[in-house]
Amino acid sequence: MTIRRIVSYPDLVLSKRATPVVAFDAALKELTDDMFDTMLASEGVGLAAPQIGLSLQLFVMDCDGLSLVAANPKVEATNGLQNGEEGCLSLGRIRHAVDRPRTAMLRAQDLRGEFFEIEVHDVAARCVMHETDHCEGKLFLAHLSPLKCDNLIRKFRKTQKRRNTNIPTQ
Numbered sequence: 001m002t003i004r005r006i007v008s009y010p011d012l013v014l015s016k017r018a019t020p021v022v023a024f025d026a027a028l029k030e031l032t033d034d035m036f037d038t039m040l041a042s043e044g045v046g047l048a049a050p051q052i053g054l055s056l057q058l059f060v061m062d063c064d065g066l067s068l069v070a071a072n073p074k075v076e077a078t079n080g081l082q083n084g085e086e087g088c089l090s091l092g093r094i095r096h097a098v099d100r101p102r103t104a105m106l107r108a109q110d111l112r113g114e115f116f117e118i119e120v121h122d123v124a125a126r127c128v129m130h131e132t133d134h135c136e137g138k139l140f141l142a143h144l145s146p147l148k149c150d151n152l153i154r155k156f157r158k159t160q161k162r163r164n165t166n167i168p169t170q
Ligand code: ZN
Pocket: 087, 088, 089, 090, 130, 134
């Protein structure tokens, strides 16, 4: 069990489109095991590879009873609308309500490289869309107005500064 370091905004790896997964081997399985461990240790419900500094189109999630590994994820279709609070392990304690479709059809590859499709709803759909966004270099802030986004980033920077000053210098 290896817990990886989670990278925070504004790390560049979070804002670029990740590269597709091409090797479906033992190393990929090991990586997703680490991602699950890291996600659970951080009390998250989803974690994408760019969040541990790897520019790979890959995420893991364990949300609303659905445990999933998705490589090269694509949201193929959506339906309905929901509004709910969202947070991100790369944005500290910042949370905000985000509009998302209520239902999403995810197409992705599993650890063996087999394609699968799954229809997800409500919080699981929110999680799938949030993590797929990460693979495309997008944070949930991108779904908010520029003004709200700026405010949240300012708030986040303040909390980061406070955190840094708590670290004793040795
Ligand atoms: Zn996130």
